[in-house]
Amino acid sequence: MPSTPMSAERAAPPDAGRPVLSVAEMSVQFKLPQGWVTAVDRVSFDLRQGEIVGIVGESGSGKSQILLSLMGLLASNGRCSGSAAFEGQQLLNRSPKELDAIRGSAMSMIFQDPMTSLNPYMRVSDQLTEVLIAHQGKSKSEAEEVAIEMLDRVRIPEARRRIRMYPHEFSGGMRQRVMIAMALLCRPEVLLADEPTTALDVTVQAQILELMAELARDMKTAVAIVTHDLGVIARLCDRVIVLYGGRIMEQGSVDEIFYNPKHPYTKGLLASTPRLDEKVHGALKTIAGQPRAAMGDIPGCPFEPRCTLKVERCRTEMPALLGDGSGRAVACRESKA
Ligand SMILES: Nc1ncnc2c1ncn2[C@@H]1O[C@H](COP(=O)(O)OP(=O)(O)OP(=O)(O)O)[C@@H](O)[C@H]1O
Ligand SMILES: [Mg+2]
Known part of the structure; x- marks a missing residue:
């Protein structure tokens, strides 16, 4: 035990x-x-x-x-x-x-390797907002506010600045947090x-x-x-x-x-x-x-x-x-x- x-x-x-x-x-x-x-x-x-x-x-x-x-x-x-x-x-x-x-x-899924779900060529902001725009009909700026709030909740420091970054600019642990944020974004x-x-x-x-x-x-x-x-x-x-x-x-x-x-x-x-x-x-x-x-x-x-x-x-x-x-x-x- x-x-x-x-x-x-x-x-x-x-x-x-x-x-x-x-x-x-x-x-x-x-x-x-x-x-x-x-x-x-x-x-x-x-x-x-x-x-x-x-x-x-x-x-x-x-x-x-x-x-x-x-x-x-x-x-x-x-x-x-x-x-x-x-x-x-x-x-x-x-x-x-x-x-x-x-x-x-x-329904969403989180994988062992965050790079399986994150697109290396897209800014985190675009990857996070895509789903909100497609599934919840939010505008780009509304979606971005929700995404920043979610990054805050998974304790990404300086979320408002970091959301502009690409996945490879995050550490492994931070990338995994981004994945969790992405998976939970639409509740x-x-x-x-x-x-x-x-x-x-x-x-x-x-x-x-x-x-x-x-x-x-x-x-x-x-x-x-x-x-x-x-x-x-x-x-x-x-x-x-x-x-x-x-x-x-x-x-x-x-x-x-x-x-x-x-x-x-x-x-x-x-x-x-x-x-x-x-x-x-x-x-x-x-x-x-x-x-x-x-x-x-x-x-x-x-x-x-x-x-x-x-x-x-x-x-x-x-x-x-x-x-x-x-x-x-x-x-x-x-x-x-
Ligand atoms: N595409 C495939 N073709 C043939 N066998 C496969 C394929 N994918 C998985 N398997 C087999 O299915 C079985 C179950 O695999 P699974 O990936 O679900 O195991 P797991 O419990 O997740 O193991 P691990 O803890 O190593 O991740 C294994 O015997 C694996 O070899
Ligand atoms: Mg497995």
Whole structure:
């Protein structure tokens, strides 16, 4: 368990807002020379108004592909199935034009590398105001005032002057703040953030994520954040989704997942995370075995080869993700919610 205190520091979870995004049985597959492989396997979850949900799981577990599919940004050799409804309208497999019409500026995404979203040849002012002019019909000068105010809110010093600069004139941390400003400018209902700060140094990461969470809470924006940092999840999130091999292994509130993990993979993940509040003697625990490499289609539980609780059926049959009705759910027949 991470060192950071949890409930005390997190803002009170929003009262169970209505779901703004409902993902049901979503799968993502990629075509490789040897055939189709599954990267995300029948994933279902809701994102409710104003809540912050953390998505964790080791490299290759499908975190980015979930977010990219929701934004219509799947690679050309990819396909997705299932459903994802934003305000009741289907997002999956729509053309970019249809997607734009459905979500307008109400869904936005922050990537690991700000340069993915920022155009190096355009002044920050033009990039920030473009969306306000296009989606909210503001005049150039009105839009610029809103953009400056947003840069102030993400604590860019001298925003009025700096808004004239080009992205390369900002430091890495400042660029990431500009990205956050851009993503939140239209007060979106949903923000998808894929490891938004891993390129930055640790202290800057924490500040920026806290700022992002604070602004999102202010605007009642629902956030899904992918991060490897369980401390960040503990501090900022209301709920956690634990992925392994493209499947949801467990989900629940932050407190439930951190204080009472049920799935053997979640337990392994928490045990392999350093805690500052405990003196660690010797090496940290690791999960024995190798992460799954390519996602061939297998009938059983993807964690089975590394699981200490496995029984024969785990190899041949994936257990259902069974919930207790409160949002807590575990996909393990040996350890139930
Ligand atoms: N265009 C593609 N073609 C084939 N396989 C792909 C493609 N894009 C992603 N994959 C595979 O999909 C799986 C899930 O990838 P994804 O990027 O979602 O992982 P991730 O959980 O975000 O990992 P990381 O923590 O390293 O970012 C991986 O096995 C990856 O190799
Ligand atoms: Mg990723």
